[in-house]
Amino acid sequence: MSDEDILDELFELIEERKAELPEGSYTTSLFTHEKGENAVLEKLGEETTELILAAKDDDTAEMKAEGADLVYHFLVLLSMKDVTLDELRAELDERFGGH
Numbered sequence: 001m002s003d004e005d006i007l008d009e010l011f012e013l014i015e016e017r018k019a020e021l022p023e024g025s026y027t028t029s030l031f032t033h034e035k036g037e038n039a040v041l042e043k044l045g046e047e048t049t050e051l052i053l054a055a056k057d058d059d060t061a062e063m064k065a066e067g068a069d070l071v072y073h074f075l076v077l078l079s080m081k082d083v084t085l086d087e088l089r090a091e092l093d094e095r096f097g098g099h
């Protein structure tokens, strides 16, 4: 499975959680008052700090773990703001065009 596949699958699952709000799901809790937008923004801040500290320690295993948390919460934020993964790809594609 390519990296692109897992990002698409994860984003689709996040969109499904947003639409269906199944109980007992952590993602659901981020889309409801149980945790909400502030919790997503706080997590992005916390995990960015943890990623920086892992990099400073040259701890690549921890970098991957914190990076995965960061990507997941970033995808939740995109979905929360009705931005799609394809729009993010279009932004990256546009920048890559010059190469």
Ligand SMILES: N=c1c2ncn([C@@H]3O[C@H](COP(=O)(O)OP(=O)(O)OP(=O)(O)O)[C@@H](O)[C@H]3O)c2ncn1[C@@H]1O[C@H](COP(=O)(O)O)[C@@H](O)[C@H]1O
Pocket: 010, 013, 017, 024, 025, 026, 027, 028, 068, 069, 072
């Ligand atoms: N990738 C993730 C993912 N990364 C991190 N997290 C959650 O993010 C939360 C915060 O992580 P922390 O390490 O800060 O843990 P914590 O301080 O104990 O968390 P809180 O007290 O703030 O809840 C944890 O509860 C993790 O479970 C994730 N939760 C879900 N996913 C993906 O989303 C899918 C759907 O999950 P559910 O919506 O829970 O079914 C999963 O199968 C995964 O693929």
